[in-house]
Amino acid sequence: MSGQGDGPLRLDAQRNRDKILRTARALLREPGELRLNAVARASGVGQGTLYRHFPTREALLAAVYERDVDDLVAAAPELLASLPPLEALSAWFERVTAYARLKRDVFAALEVGTWRDLADHSLGPIGDAIELVLAAGRADRSIRPDVEARDVIILISWLSRLDDHELDTRGPVLLAVLVDGLRPQLS
Known part of the structure; x- marks a missing residue:
């Protein structure tokens, strides 16, 4: 490409x-x-x-998007190395907000077939990054045992639908609610 x-x-x-x-x-x-x-x-x-x-505009946009996915995926183990799992996930969610903004802009600039291919390409690595942090949290019991990476992907997918103002104002609050929801339930 x-x-x-x-x-x-x-x-x-x-x-x-x-x-x-x-x-x-x-x-x-x-x-x-x-x-x-x-x-x-x-x-x-x-x-x-x-x-x-980049022989085409689409090739350039795809490369920009893929670079962001790679950076996002690489951040998960880096954050996990220096933070407890739930804090690592929360810090990673901050990066997800920037990714969501770029995803929205790239997908708006591409034809439907191209952005579907890009979205399919990114789900696996992003899911793997989420699972890495979730597994560490399940192991130290700071994250609920019943949550899977796909659950988190579904819950954060709304980020790319927000405009910049909402990403900046509502995004952090909603991500904090999500992090709180990942904590184990007290009996």
């Missing part, structure tokens, strides 16, 4: 690719359609460089 072939990228090519992805992610927040020439200009790379990495 990235036009990079089978081998690893040279260091300068990887830097350019990363810069393009960061810039495209930031420009997605601006009104209007994401244009490749605007991404190239704001990234400080030539259009040829951009097209070598």
Whole structure:
């Protein structure tokens, strides 16, 4: 999808690719359609460089989305290494809010078939990240034993339907309610 072939990228090519992805992610927040020439200009790379990495707008948007999924998934074990499971899940939910915002923007910019493929691709790794934290919480009894990763995915799916204001105001409160609901019930 990235036009990079089978081998690893040279260091300068990887830097350019990363810069393009960061810039495209930031420009997605601006009104209007994401244009490749605007991404190239704001990234400080030539259009040829951009097209070598991302031959189409869809390829660029898919790569931005996939990078966010990868970052979100990688955050779960990192947070779990430094925080108790329930706190790790709560901190991870904060990152889910940023992911939901990007998901909404990317999916709005893509055709239906493309975004369905992306959504299907992300559910497995995100579910695995959630299950990692849930399993640790079940093991130390800080998280209910009856909750599965799919339950959490269903409960957090509403985030991508909120506008920015609601994500900022209601999102943290609703995620805190979810975390509280994951605590074991006292008898």
